[in-house]
Amino acid sequence: MTRSLTLSAAAAFVLLALGALVLPDWAMFLFAMALAKGLVCLGIVGMMRGGLVSFGQGLYYCLGAYTATLVANTFGVSDIFLLTVLSTGVCLAVGLAFGPLLASYRGIFFAMLSLALSMVLYGSLSKMSFIGGTDGLNIAAPTFLGWAPEGRALQTALYLYVAVMVVIAGTLMRIYFDSEQGLIALAARDNELRVEYLGASVRNVNTYSYVFGAVLGGIGGTIAVLALGHVDPEFAFWTTSGEFVFVAILAGYLSVPSVFVAAIILEMVRSFSNLYFPNTWQLALGIFLLIVIVVLPDGLGSLVRRRKGDAT
Amino acid sequence: MDLVATILVDGLIYAGWLFIVSVGLTLVFGVLNILNIAHGSLYAIGAYASATLVGIYFANGGDAIPWGSYAALILAAVLVALVVGPILERGLLRFFYGRDEVLNVLVTYAVFLILEDVMKLIWGVNPYFVYEPYTLLGDVEIGPLFYVGYDFAVIAAAIIVGLGVWLTLNRTRMGKVVLAVIHDSEMSQTMGVNVPRIYLGAFMAGTFLAALGGALTAPMISVTPGLGVNVIIVAFAVVIIGGLGSVPGAAIGALMVGISRAASVHLLPEAELFIIYFVMAVVLMFRPEGLFAKTQARKI
Amino acid sequence: MTATVLDVRDVQKTFGAVTAAQDISVAVPEGAVYSLIGTNGAGKTTFVNMVTGYIKPDAGTINFGGRDIAGMAPRQITRMGIHRSFQIAQLCNELTVEENMLVAGAIHGNHRPSFLRNGHNAEARDRALATLERFNIAEHRNRLIPELSGGVKKLLDIAMAMAGKTSIMMLDEPTSGVAADEKFPIMDLVIGALRSEGVTVIFVEHDMDIVTRYSERVLAFYDGRIIADDTPDEVLSDADVRRYVTGAAA
Numbered sequence: 061m062t063r064s065l066t067l068s069a070a071a072a073f074v075l076l077a078l079g080a081l082v083l084p085d086w087a088m089f090l091f092a093m094a095l096a097k098g099l100v101c102l103g104i105v106g107m108m109r110g111g112l113v114s115f116g117q118g119l120y121y122c123l124g125a126y127t128a129t130l131v132a133n134t135f136g137v138s139d140i141f142l143l144t145v146l147s148t149g150v151c152l153a154v155g156l157a158f159g160p161l162l163a164s165y166r167g168i169f170f171a172m173l174s175l176a177l178s179m180v181l182y183g184s185l186s187k188m189s190f191i192g193g194t195d196g197l198n199i200a201a202p203t204f205l206g207w208a209p210e211g212r213a214l215q216t217a218l219y220l221y222v223a224v225m226v227v228i229a230g231t232l233m234r235i236y237f238d239s240e241q242g243l244i245a246l247a248a249r250d251n252e253l254r255v256e257y258l259g260a261s262v263r264n265v266n267t268y269s270y271v272f273g274a275v276l277g278g279i280g281g282t283i284a285v286l287a288l289g290h291v292d293p294e295f296a297f298w299t300t301s302g303e304f305v306f307v308a309i310l311a312g313y314l315s316v317p318s319v320f321v322a323a324i325i326l327e328m329v330r331s332f333s334n335l336y337f338p339n340t341w342q343l344a345l346g347i348f349l350l351i352v353i354v355v356l357p358d359g360l361g362s363l364v365r366r367r368k369g370d371a372t
Numbered sequence: 373m374d375l376v377a378t379i380l381v382d383g384l385i386y387a388g389w390l391f392i393v394s395v396g397l398t399l400v401f402g403v404l405n406i407l408n409i410a411h412g413s414l415y416a417i418g419a420y421a422s423a424t425l426v427g428i429y430f431a432n433g434g435d436a437i438p439w440g441s442y443a444a445l446i447l448a449a450v451l452v453a454l455v456v457g458p459i460l461e462r463g464l465l466r467f468f469y470g471r472d473e474v475l476n477v478l479v480t481y482a483v484f485l486i487l488e489d490v491m492k493l494i495w496g497v498n499p500y501f502v503y504e505p506y507t508l509l510g511d512v513e514i515g516p517l518f519y520v521g522y523d524f525a526v527i528a529a530a531i532i533v534g535l536g537v538w539l540t541l542n543r544t545r546m547g548k549v550v551l552a553v554i555h556d557s558e559m560s561q562t563m564g565v566n567v568p569r570i571y572l573g574a575f576m577a578g579t580f581l582a583a584l585g586g587a588l589t590a591p592m593i594s595v596t597p598g599l600g601v602n603v604i605i606v607a608f609a610v611v612i613i614g615g616l617g618s619v620p621g622a623a624i625g626a627l628m629v630g631i632s633r634a635a636s637v638h639l640l641p642e643a644e645l646f647i648i649y650f651v652m653a654v655v656l657m658f659r660p661e662g663l664f665a666k667t668q669a670r671k672i
Numbered sequence: 673m674t675a676t677v678l679d680v681r682d683v684q685k686t687f688g689a690v691t692a693a694q695d696i697s698v699a700v701p702e703g704a705v706y707s708l709i710g711t712n713g714a715g716k717t718t719f720v721n722m723v724t725g726y727i728k729p730d731a732g733t734i735n736f737g738g739r740d741i742a743g744m745a746p747r748q749i750t751r752m753g754i755h756r757s758f759q760i761a762q763l764c765n766e767l768t769v770e771e772n773m774l775v776a777g778a779i780h781g782n783h784r785p786s787f788l789r790n791g792h793n794a795e796a797r798d799r800a801l802a803t804l805e806r807f808n809i810a811e812h813r814n815r816l817i818p819e820l821s822g823g824v825k826k827l828l829d830i831a832m833a834m835a836g837k838t839s840i841m842m843l844d845e846p847t848s849g850v851a852a853d854e855k856f857p858i859m860d861l862v863i864g865a866l867r868s869e870g871v872t873v874i875f876v877e878h879d880m881d882i883v884t885r886y887s888e889r890v891l892a893f894y895d896g897r898i899i900a901d902d903t904p905d906e907v908l909s910d911a912d913v914r915r916y917v918t919g920a921a922a
Contacts, residue, residue, distance in 0.1 A: 062790075113474045115477075161657075164660065165656070165660060167473050167474055168407055168473050168474060168477065168612075168616070169612070169656065169660065169661070171474055171477065172608055172609075172612050172652075173652075173653065173656060175605070175608075176609065176649035176652050176653055177649070177653070179605060179645075179646060179649050180646040180649045180650065180653075182645070182646075183643075183644075183645025183646030183649075184642075184645070184646060186645055187641075187642045187644075187645060188642075235787075235788055236787050238790050238791060238792070239785075239786055239787050239788055239789055239790060239791055240778035240781075240785040240786050240787075240789055240790075240791045240796075241778075241785050241786065241787045241791075242787075242791060243771065243774060243775055243778055243791030243792075244775055244778055244779060244785055244791075246764070246766070246767065246771075246775075247764045247767065247772075247775040249766075250764035250765060250766050250767060251762055251763065251764045251765070253762050254762040254763065254764060254775075254832070255775070255779070256745075256746050256747050256750075257724070257746050257747075257750055257755075257756060257762065257833070258750065258775065258776050258779040258780065258832065258833075258835070258836075259747055259750035259751045259779055259780065259836065260747065260779040260785070261747055268787075298601075298605060299601065302481055305478065305481075306478075306481075309478055339489060339492050339493070339497075340489045340492075340493070341489070342485040342486070342488045342489045343485065343486050343488075343489035343490065345482075345485050346481075346482040346483065346484070346485030346486035346487075346489075347482070347486060349478065349481070349482035349485070350464075350479065350482045350483075350486075353475065353478060353479060353482070
């Protein structure tokens with residue numbers, strides 16, 4: 061880990077932590093949700109570096125959220141750390157099961173198969189009335205190693221928790237992107253044949269990024285359900301996954317912080333649109349997406365980070 | 373035995389509907405190489421347009437000749453193809469030809485989002501009902517079971533659409549040119565084919581088929597916002613099973629999905645919502661590019 | 673008599689009605705330099721593709737390193753030491769020349785590619801630079817692939833293939849797409865580098881001057897068969913070869 065990365069991580073945390081002091085309640089909630097979703101999107105960005113786009117990341121977002129909720133409601137666990145570890149573990153296991161299968165597919169086929177998996181989860185959960193069916197489930201507020209805050213303190217604690225997760229996950233993913241494996245992933249996106257003829261397995265490369273995406277999806281889902289206090293099958297619906305892809309495209313695959321900036325932009329646009337143009341929010345989103353695709357094909361990240369010789 | 377017959381009939385009805393909504397999707401992909409998420413919106417627009425036209429028809433004395441409402445349904449699909457098709461193809465999609473397939477999925481996803489709200493602006497959020505065409509054909513009795521005659525009309529429509537598309541592609545000069553463009557658009561261009569015109573024509577045909585699906589469905593349901601969301605996902609599954617760009621593939625895919633879903637409804641209702649994806653996943657396990665896809669080795 | 677490093681026996685391959693390989697048998701001694709000649713469609717590239725795993729033969733064996741590698745994946749064959757270059761250089765267009773080389777180095781390095789170790793670490797960059805210098809293309813290291821000339825692309829393609837421990841190098845038309853005056857310098861560089869490491873070389877070539885100058889032995893392909901397997905002088909004066917391959921009057 062280089063000094064500049066350590067410094068960036070520290071700066072990012074300080075910046076996010078400052079938010080806890082200055083943000084009003086509604087904004088803190090909005091930011092916490094945006095950062096939690098940003099974690100899911102970071103997973104998609106990881107796959108994008110290898111040339112894959114998952115249209116079904118809602119699978120892990122939903123799986124993480126339901127696991128946390130079921131564990132909390134069944135076993136009375138409320139500790140946020142334990143819930144995160146457990147639901148991430150479940151997502152890791154599912155990711156390890158599906159990753160090698162999906163990693164053989166490319167382009168549209170990968171996108172659609174990942175989407176199909178998330179829709180299977182959506183369909184199953186909708187039909188399972190014993191865990192709420194389409195109504196979903198509620199989850200109690202989390203505790204933090206025995207501490208059970210309420211009101212503003214709870215909001216702040218959750219926000220700081222997601223901030224810590226974002227900084228850790230962001231730093232680790234940056235290290236991965238810059239690593240030898242990360243470089244091979246970029247090469248695989250570019251010319252799979254070359255990579256295979258150098259003796260590396262493109263399928264393995266894709267499996268790694270898929271599994272990382274599953275883990276990040278699980279963390280994001282856990283935090284989101286704890287912030288919302290409620291989960292329903294919509295977490296796995298394809299339009300939810302579509303928004304994650306939207307954020308990933310807006311961010312581009314060059315810069316990690318831009319993923320979270322993009323997630324925050326989306327949440328802000330959404331809440332303002334809901335307030336002022338409740339019937340044209342998707343219209344705005346669609347036009348916004350087209351503009352991004354045309355004007356910023358490499359995403360927000362390309363504004364701060366260029367991808368030529370000096371990418372260190 | 374009755375159960376098998378029920379599953380088959382239900383499956384065929386659903387398959388007919390599926391084929392109509394997915395054949396346009398596979399045609400557009402075959403020619404333009406764009407997997408069009410907005411296909412679902414075009415379906416929904418078709419449904420709204422036909423609900424509107426049929427409503428107008430009956431409001432203006434259509435009761436005298438209720439059969440005319442079928443003409444109104446089809447006219448609605450034609451109008452959507454003539455208006456929305458060129459706007460999307462000339463106005464937007466043509467700038468993305470030859471770009472990355474997944475990027476183009478996102479472009480059409482954006483169109484989908486936009487159209488969802490445009491529909492709300494035009495038609496509002498209250499449901500439309502046009503049940504008249506649905507009841508016109510009476511009921512059909514098969515053994516102990518009653519079916520609505522209109523459901524069988526959907527199967528007939530699917531067969532007509534399928535034969536029409538197949539004959540157009542394989543038995544007309546224009547169709548053969550389209551097949552040549554599907555095979556190799558660059559080569560066709562150098563041979564003097566007006567490729568942009570073929571693209572526009574194919575997209576309008578795809579739009580017509582999507583809208584026709586919606587128009588035919590409108591009398592069976594209440595037309596409400598969000599109609600296109602689920603349609604696009606099942607249509608995707610069907611064309612992926614069949615192989616992207618293959619018309620016979622869409623037919624086989626529709627039959628597989630239709631019958632599996634009917635079987636699931638009767639035998640394992642819990643699985644109804646995801647049986648489609650299950651079938652798709654199984655097919656892709658064994659045929660990674662779908663049943664009728666042309667796999668081509670890359671020259672190195 | 674040196675040991676045989678690659679032993680191809682009775683290999684067959686048809687694509688529909690087209691016979692791409694018929695009773696192909698050849699034993700290549702270690703350290704030899706072979707060239708493959710023949711008209712387009714004669715089966716040269718099919719041969720290279722079968723040995724390197726891109727195409728699975730219908731029948732026959734390809735023995736290398738004590739194993740039958742026929743039908744193995746390219747990745748496995750590459751790991752065993754048969755490396756190749758391509759008719760159309762296969763490079764990563766969004767990466768710089770140096771980064772292409774770093775990718776090759778990361779995959780072929782002494783350790784498994786790491787998730788933590790920076791892909792641009794100083795040691796890897798030094799190694800990449802050394803290889804690029806050896807092929808006289810270090811000056812282009814910060815350029816992206818589409819900006820390069822055909823010759824530089826070819827050299828980079830070959831340099832990447834050589835990054836690992838190579839036992840056999842198969843070069844598919846190393847001089848196609850290269851300016852006429854660059855052909856000999858490029859072949860000097862490449863064959864020189866390969867020979868200095870004792871690598872067995874098999875290259876596909878259309879230019880008979882290059883065939884005569886650089887190869888010790890020539891395999892002439894016609895219609896999916898090997899019609900001559902001898903020294904360049906013998907093969908190029910063979911009547912069948914003159915009729916079917918080089919096109920010179922009999």
